[in-house]
Amino acid sequence: MDARLTFLELPEHRLYAPDESPTEPPVVRLRDFTRAFGANTIIDRLDLDIHPGEFVALLGRSGSGKTTLLRTLGGLDDAPGQDVSVPSSRAVVFQDARLLPWKRVWRNVVLGLKGENQRERAHDALREVGLGHRIDAWPLTLSGGEAQRVALARALVREPRLLLLDEPFAALDALTRLKMHGLVLDLWRAHRPAVLMVTHDVDEAIALADRILVLDGGRIAAQERIALPRGERAELTHLLRSKLLGILGGTATSDAVIPFPQGGH
Numbered sequence: 508m509d510a511r512l513t514f515l516e517l518p519e520h521r522l523y524a525p526d527e528s529p530t531e532p533p534v535v536r537l538r539d540f541t542r543a544f545g546a547n548t549i550i551d552r553l554d555l556d557i558h559p560g561e562f563v564a565l566l567g568r569s570g571s572g573k574t575t576l577l578r579t580l581g582g583l584d585d586a587p588g589q590d591v592s593v594p595s596s597r598a599v600v601f602q603d604a605r606l607l608p609w610k611r612v613w614r615n616v617v618l619g620l621k622g623e624n625q626r627e628r629a630h631d632a633l634r635e636v637g638l639g640h641r642i643d644a645w646p647l648t649l650s651g652g653e654a655q656r657v658a659l660a661r662a663l664v665r666e667p668r669l670l671l672l673d674e675p676f677a678a679l680d681a682l683t684r685l686k687m688h689g690l691v692l693d694l695w696r697a698h699r700p701a702v703l704m705v706t707h708d709v710d711e712a713i714a715l716a717d718r719i720l721v722l723d724g725g726r727i728a729a730q731e732r733i734a735l736p737r738g739e740r741a742e743l744t745h746l747l748r749s750k751l752l753g754i755l756g757g758t759a760t761s762d763a764v765i766p767f768p769q770g771g772h
């Protein structure tokens with residue numbers, strides 16, 4: 508039997524919440540969404556809702572269309588004639604911070620923003636990510652982790668209803684990554700945007716998300732809701748990791764980053 512179906516048919520574990528029926532309308536709503544490049548259909552009639560304040564992680568093999576989906580939601584990829592509903596208030600954080608090296612940190616944070624008190628607003632956001640003291644620094648003097656903090660501050664200062672994270676911590680060392688997990692959760696709790704985070708790291712998805720989606724064959728092949736508080740997920744991580752790795756067709760490594768084939772599907 509197809510591994511994906513086995514996954515979906517596993518009995519509900521007591522730790523997982525049953526499907527809830529949220530009362531508020533979704534922040535993201537995709538119906539029958541299809542994206543093809545030439546004859547290559549990457550996303551195939553996908554339905555997706557993300558609710559206000561929900562933290563969703565998106566897993567999938569290399570080339571499964573995660574970034575394509577994220578770019579659509581971020582308005583970076585045209586979706587003419589498609590049933591895609593996303594808030595205009597949204598921000599994207601990529602794997603690399605994409606700071607302009609010729610502008611000081613605070614100017615990067617408020618880049619493109621209109622209105623008064625820009626330096627003050629940048630300072631507030633930088634303080635929130637623990638970088639208030641680097642407000643006048645040049646981007647090239649920042650570490651990778653600091654640069655990603657600035658990227659988070661740049662997203663936050665826009666007060667997005669939807670925060671899109673495309674493997675934001677993948678380039679960081681393990682310890683910095685853990686610190687960033689704590690930070691992103693603090694920021695999410697304080698501001699409550701809906702989050703869609705693309706990641707290759709199953710443990711990261713389990714540590715951070717309310718719901719994990721697995722994209723495969725252009726469709727949502729599986730999803731898992733996690734109702735357990737984030738501080739109490741140790742037991743769940745072990746169980747869920749093998750399930751998710753099973754569906755992804757990978758094998759667990761010591762740091763549980765999925766060894767995806769390069770350029771494959």
Ligand SMILES: Nc1ncnc2c1ncn2[C@@H]1O[C@H](COP(=O)(O)OP(=O)(O)OP(=O)(O)O)[C@@H](O)[C@H]1O
Pocket residue numbers: 544549567568569570571572573574575576
């Ligand atoms: N602009 C484009 N033109 C043609 N093909 C594209 C374009 N953008 C993406 N693709 C193809 O669509 C497929 C999905 O790409 P995408 O980057 O969304 O995958 P992904 O799941 O994010 O992969 P990874 O995990 O490696 O980042 C790939 O086969 C890619 O080559």
